[in-house]
Amino acid sequence: xxxxxxxIRLDIIASNAQAIVDFCGSFGVEVWGVTKGCCGMPExxxxxxxxxxxxxxxxxxxxxxxxxxxxxxxPFLMLRLPHISEARSIVEAFDMSLNSEIDTIRxxxxxxxxxxxxxxxxxxxxxxxxxxxxxxxxxxxxxRKIADLDGVELVGLGTNLSCYGGVIPSEANLGxxxxxxxxxxxxxGVKLKYISGGNTSTLPLMASGKLxxxxxxxxxxxxxxxxxxxxxxxxxxxxxxxxxxxxxxxxEIADKPSVPIGERGQDGFGGCPxxxxxxxxxxxxxxIGRQDVLVENLxxxxxxxxxLGASSDHMILDATHALQPxxxxxxxxxxxxxxxMLQAMTSPYIEKKPAP
Ligand SMILES: *Cc1c(COP(=O)(O)O)cnc(C)c1O
Numbered sequence: 344x345x346x347x348x349x350x351i352r353l354d355i356i357a358s359n360a361q362a363i364v365d366f367c368g369s370f371g372v373e374v375w376g377v378t379k380g381c382c383g384m385p386e387x388x389x390x391x392x393x394x395x396x397x398x399x400x401x402x403x404x405x406x407x408x409x410x411x412x413x414x415x416x417x418p419f420l421m422l423r424l425p426h427i428s429e430a431r432s433i434v435e436a437f438d439m440s441l442n443s444e445i446d447t448i449r450x451x452x453x454x455x456x457x458x459x460x461x462x463x464x465x466x467x468x469x470x471x472x473x474x475x476x477x478x479x480x481x482x483x484x485x486x487r488k489i490a491d492l493d494g495v496e497l498v499g500l501g502t503n504l505s506c507y508g509g510v511i512p513s514e515a516n517l518g519x520x521x522x523x524x525x526x527x528x529x530x531x532g533v534k535l536k537y538i539s540g541g542n543t544s545t546l547p548l549m550a551s552g553k554l555x556x557x558x559x560x561x562x563x564x565x566x567x568x569x570x571x572x573x574x575x576x577x578x579x580x581x582x583x584x585x586x587x588x589x590x591x592x593x594x595e596i597a598d599k600p601s602v603p604i605g606e607r608g609q610d611g612f613g614g615c616p617x618x619x620x621x622x623x624x625x626x627x628x629x630x631i632g633r634q635d636v637l638v639e640n641l642x643x644x645x646x647x648x649x650x651l652g653a654s655s656d657h658m659i660l661d662a663t664h665a666l667q668p669x670x671x672x673x674x675x676x677x678x679x680x681x682x683x684m685l686q687a688m689t690s691p692y693i694e695k696k697p698a699p
Contacts (some may be wrong), residue, residue, distance in 0.1 A: 346592040348694040351381075355586040356569040359567045362581035363546075367561060370549055374629025375400045375420055377542070377564030378632050380681060382406055382688045385413030386697040391567055392417060398438075400562045404429060407436045422562065424467075424475050428452045430531045439463030441501055441539075441677050443477050450493055454640050455494035463498040464489060465539055466521060470516035474507035479523060484667045486527050499537025499560070500524045505544035511574055512545040514553050521557035565681050576680070587684050588644070589636065589677040589693070591629035591658065596671055599626050601661075611654045625663045629675050632656040635690040640683035644676040645669070 364374045375398045376391030378384065388399050398418030399607025401407045407419055421440035430450035433440060435458070440465050442448050449694045455462040466485060469476030477485055482500070487499045490620040504512045517540050524538045540558035543565040548554050565573050570582035578584055601621040610616055612633065627648070632638075638653040646666035651659045662669045669675065679687060687693050 344543065346590045347629075347635065347692070348590050348696050349679075350588045350590060351387065351566070351695060351697040352586045352588075353386055353592050353697055353699055355570075355583045356387055356390040356567060357394040359570050359582040359586065360391045360396055360434065361611055362394075363563055363566050363579070364395035366546070366581070367549070367563075370554060371559060372540075372554075373397045373560045374689045375402070375560065375562045376567055377412070377422065377562050378657070379403065379406060379422065380564050380568050380685050383409045384688070384695065384697070385410055385415055387568075388413075394567070396563075400564075401437075404432050404436060411436065418678075420465075420562070425451060434458060434460060434462050437462070439465060441465050441467050441475070441503075443469075443475050447581070448489060449510055452492040452494035462495050464495050465499045465501045465537055466497060468500055468502050468520055470502045470504065472502075472504045472506060472508040472510040474503055476502060479519060482523050483527065483530060486531065490623070497527075497533070497535070497536045499539055501537070501560075502528065502541055503538030505573055506542070512541050512548045514548075514555055517541070517558055519543070520646040521555045522558060522571055543571075546572050546579065547574060555648055565623075568684065569681055571681075573681075585678060587679050587687075589631070589641070589679055589683070589687055590674050591631040591667055591677070593627050593671055593673045593675060594630050594657075595626075595628040596662065597626055597667055598623055600624075616652065621661075621663075623664075624661050626651070626671075627660040627662040627669050627675070629658050629660065630656070631658050631693070633692050636679070636687045637682040637685075640680035641677040641691065644678055648675065 354627040367374045368595045372394050375581040376396035378388050379402040381387040397488040400420040419437045427450045431454045433453040467476035504510050537560045538558050539560040566579050570584040601624045602618040632653045632655045634655045647664040649661045
């Protein structure tokens with residue numbers, strides 16, 4: 344197969360999942376594997392499930408359809424707030440969803456009643472990251488409205504951190520979530536099944552022994568797919584960071600200056616790049632670009648080769664100090680961060696090659 348292609352090591356995803364499931368399990372926390380970073384690739388979901396995740400979290404209907412069509416029949420959780428216009432499909436495809444808007448929940452309830460189903464609702468609380476979620480003082484009144492609805496069941500409270508605002512999960516913000524859940528339980532005489540304490544970024548708090556008691560579910564994508572925590576992006580103990588490797592082919596190699604010649608305006612993407620004069624260097628061009636991948640999020644795995652930059656279709660490398668001299672037609676390999684992985688998975692121009 345010709346490059347560019349994305350190699351996906353399913354054995355690593357499975358063993359990463361197992362490491363996270365075991366770790367969280369020792370704290371009484373259930374792990375839901377999140378496949379949205381891989382566009383809901385069925386092979387990736389299967390690898391996560393074989394590593395022991397309880398269910399699959401997804402952010403898009405198209406991805407869940409892909410998983411269902413592949414015959415994967417496990418509990419599914421919708422991560423992005425459902426949209427009213429697709430309430431029917433959401434209830435059809437997902438067992439539960441994260442929610443913050445009562446009008447949407449009412450629409451889900453109506454569809455669930457029509458289908459004679461019961462849809463689980465995890466009410467999202469904004470504990471400070473300022474993405475989705477009810478402001479804490481609104482949780483009780485919304486829970487009361489849900490209690491009056493047939494077709495939906497309030498199965499828990501949840502929060503999401505470190506995504507928009509970069510707020511780090513703490514005893515304070517997750518403690519608030521637990522406190523609100525206990526309040527709801529008392530007020531309504533119910534037992535909430537889930538207190539969903541966030542994503543990969545909650546793992547370090549757990550490791551420090553400071554996860555507030557009561558948090559019993561996490562929704563984990565990055566730590567399983569990338570083997571990193573998401574606050575400082577350090578490797579997570581017991582996981583590997585090389586489940587995804589991008590391969591591209593060298594289409595030009597030449598000795599040229601390191602600084603462009605002539606009067607300069609904007610580059611192809613509206614930027615005004617600065618160039619360091621390193622004299623004459625060996626420049627290699629490979630057949631991927633900004634249309635395929637978040638270039639700044641790549642690391643070249645070929646020793647001594649560095650990324651200089653890219654346009655839509657061309658990525659330019661400095662191969663002057665390549666340990667293994669590069670030739671035309673050679674394949675160069677790259678490690679991808681979460682953003683680069685997400686974009687490469689989404690690019691129709693990059694072939695995906697899952698390997699057992
Ligand atoms: C994407 C997402 C997750 C998973 O986040 P990771 O950092 O990849 O673990 C969890 N919850 C919600 C609501 C999400 O949107």
